Amino acid sequence: MGRLIVFKVGSSTLMGPNGELDLGFVRSMCEQIAELKRRGDRVVLVSSGAAAVGRSLLGFNERPSDIPTLQACAAAGQTTLIERYAEVLAQDGVRCAQVLLTRGDVVDRTGYLNARNTFERLLELGVVPIVNENDTVSVREFSFGDNDMLGAIVASLIDADSYVILSDIDGLYTTNPDTNPDARLIERVERIDADIIAMAGGAGSTYGTGGMATKIRAARAMIAAGIPMTICRGRAEHALVSAADGRGRRTVFECPGQGSHEQARKLWIGLAGLSRGSVSIDAGAVRAxxxxxxxxxxxxxxxxxxxxxxxxxxSVLGPGGQLVGRGITRYSSEDLWRVHGLRLDVIARFLPERADCPVIHRDELLVF
Structure with a gap:
């Protein structure tokens, strides 16, 4: 069986300079998906663009600021977007299926397993799942926030061999290449540290919601999952096939421990779970x-x-506020306020039932 590859394409890459869906680019991308499938690879496409296409269809020159109008644009654009994909892929004899998700669909363990089973069956049938967030009903609490992280969750859910983000930039640069001619492309990253995070900026276009910072968050999740992730320029010649084959200008986030994937439960907690609060820890706890x-x-x-x-x-935060991990707490926030900073033997004097109880057990903690 061939490789299982998840590609994510953003709105800024899909849309042409005239504000319309770039059908030429869609055709090129679909032809490359068909080429990969002929090789025996299995492909999942996480596609943004519904709201941007809907803006054009409904006559909005700028991105609406209110949620109902944004959701209306997403509803109008999603139909057109999936129709274009289906039409072009069918020309190469490839079938596709639309999969719309919200965080609420996967934060529940049963929903998570149901989604995974659906993906597995579609791939068994030779179908290309085309995934997007269900923006027409998603509310902030159950929103993924950006499709970079949605793609990471899908990649971990189906245990993909690699995750490729097709961006409007070659990869991660030392500084902003648009303003600094000395900016250097970083070709390989094995660890997300403070220096890497500092290189990421904010959202980069009028169409998309993500920027390099969201891609770094996705990369951190993929390293934890043991799945290599690539960022490359989506409009580069033969970008999908080149990225799948490890060629072209790109940044690859490698996994030193590749092959020893985190337990599926840890990934579900860390990536799909909705954080209800946070605890800050000292440097010694971070090391531990x-x-x-x-x-x-x-x-x-x-x-x-x-x-x-x-x-x-x-969420578990380090001394500088950096995200260290995410896990399931065995204390309420009220109880934790009473005992934080204390040793377990001290806690046992007034809460004997907590004598041997960690705040988060290592089996229920995903460390990024």
Whole structure:
């Protein structure tokens, strides 16, 4: 069986300079998908663009600012977008299927498994799933926020061999190449550290919601999942096939521990789970989590933010506010306020039921 590759294409790459869907680019992309399928590869396409296409159809010159109008644009544009994909792919004898997701569909374990089963069956049938967020009904709480992360969640859900983001830039640069002629393309990244995060900026176009920062967040998730991720320029010649084959100008986020993927449950918690709050930890706790694979204990916690219950997903932040991991807490925020910073033997004196209870057990913690 060939490789399983997830491609994500953004609105800024799909849309032409006239504000319309670039059918020539869509045709080129679909021809490359067909080429990969003839080789025996399986392909999933995560496609933005519905709202941007809908803007054009409904006569909006600028991106609407209110949610109902944005959702109306997404509803109008999604039909046109999937029709174009279906028409062009059919010319090469390739069938496709539309898959619309919200975070609410995958944050529940049953929904997560149902979505995975649907993807697996479509791929068995030789169909190309075309995925987008269901923007017509998605609300902020259950929104993925950007399709870079949606693609990462899909890649981890189906245990893809690689994840490729087709962008409007060659990859991650040391500085902004539009303003600094000395900017250098970083070809390989093995670890997302403060220096890498500092190189990422904000959203980069009038069509898309993501920028390099969202791609770095997706890359961090993919490294944790053991799935290599590539960022490349989507409009470069033969971009999809070149990226799949490891050629062309690009940034590759490699996985030093590739082959030892995190447990599926950890990935579900870390990527799809909706964070209800956060805990901040000291440098010693960060070292214990990252280097020793330890559970998170109350003694290492310096602050608690938000209101959450036992069993909720919470984010774990380092001393500088950086995201260290995400996991399921065994304490409520109220209880954690009482015991944070204390050793377990001290806690046992007034909460004996918590004598051996970590805040987050290592089996329920995804460390990025």
């Amino acid at each position: 989590l990252e280097s020793e694979g330890a559970s998170l204990l109350p003694v290492g916690i310096t602050a608690v933010d938000g209101t959450f219950a036992e069993g909720d997903t919470v």
